[in-house]
Amino acid sequence: MQLEQLQLEFAASLLDHASHISSRLGYPESRQQELLEVYRGNFIISLTEVLQASYPATQTMVGDEFFEAAARQFILQTPLEEGSVTHFGEGFGQFIATLPGLRDMPWLPELARLEWQLDAMSLAELPIGDFPIQQLAQVKPQDYPKLKFHLSPACQLFSSTYGVASVWKMAKLDETLEVQLNEACHLMLVKQRDFRVLFISLNDTEFSLLQGFSSQQPLGAIEQADELERYLPRFVELGYLSGFSI
Known part of the structure; x- marks a missing residue:
């Protein structure tokens, strides 16, 4: 397997629990899935921190627990398309507008849109x-x-x-x-x-x-x-x- 192809499959596996990439990474068979889950967990934590940095007021309004759960769902549905996280998080406002738990906060996606624009202004x-x-x-x-x-x-x-x-x-x-x-x-x-x-x-x-x-x-x-x-x-x-x- 070419290194580039292996890297692409590994990146995709961070969001896909059905991936069989672990068997091709050279880890002992008994620890393959365990070690891949560590990578997955760290990947999601890192991108959650990116979203928290971009949307601090949104997080304050919904609370840490809800925000982290929404962030995880967004991350799993929105693959990272480049090596840099500079543009990751665009569209989070539209995403939270679809969450049933926030229907009584119709202004929240607009708050998120303001925060994204403020962040992008950097x-x-x-x-x-x-x-x-x-x-x-x-x-x-x-x-x-x-x-x-x-x-x-x-x-x-x-x-x-x-x-x-x-x-x-x-x-x-x-x-x-x-x-x-x-x-x-x-x-x-x-x-x-x-x-x-x-x-x-x-x-x-x-x-x-x-x-x-x-x-x-x-x-x-x-x-x-x-x-x-x-x-x-x-x-x-x-x-x-x-x-x-x-």
Whole structure:
């Protein structure tokens, strides 16, 4: 058997108790299954720790025992597709939405989605240079409708019909806060130079403008474009924008 094929079968066996790979690994026959179970256990524990690091607030909301059981089920149903665990855990929010024990917490998958986006932001690039405000001042008025503003690579939008930002803060601070779950939240996630990720609440107009920028709509196609003069200084000051094009 080629080494690569053996490695692939061994990796698959960590999630498949019906695998017969143990007989081909060179262990004494009396210990083959026992040793493979040790590998399986450590593999699941390691990936559970990855999920715990990505979804700490979700774990706080459901409790350690439930989270670990859900994590194990997710791991068994979601094979690791690469050597790195950097992207492992995407889709955990959708997975927990299917669990019958969480039907009275319909906001929980949205909390998990926020946590995954916060975690993924750790890989975001930091901007180089400041927004070219002087070049923007030179744009002719007749070209304003064609302007396309570019979001900074260190910024991402998040929106939910549930007030999950408050839930995240409550879990993070381990304090009891007033939470309005039925109030929608619009956020801008901003990666800082110290690698922390802040999220800043947006009103409906701010979100509409920034969503239009994110989808590269020209200013003339954005419904709230007439509000840009009011909000542009704030967007530049907070580092939401990296540039523009026509």
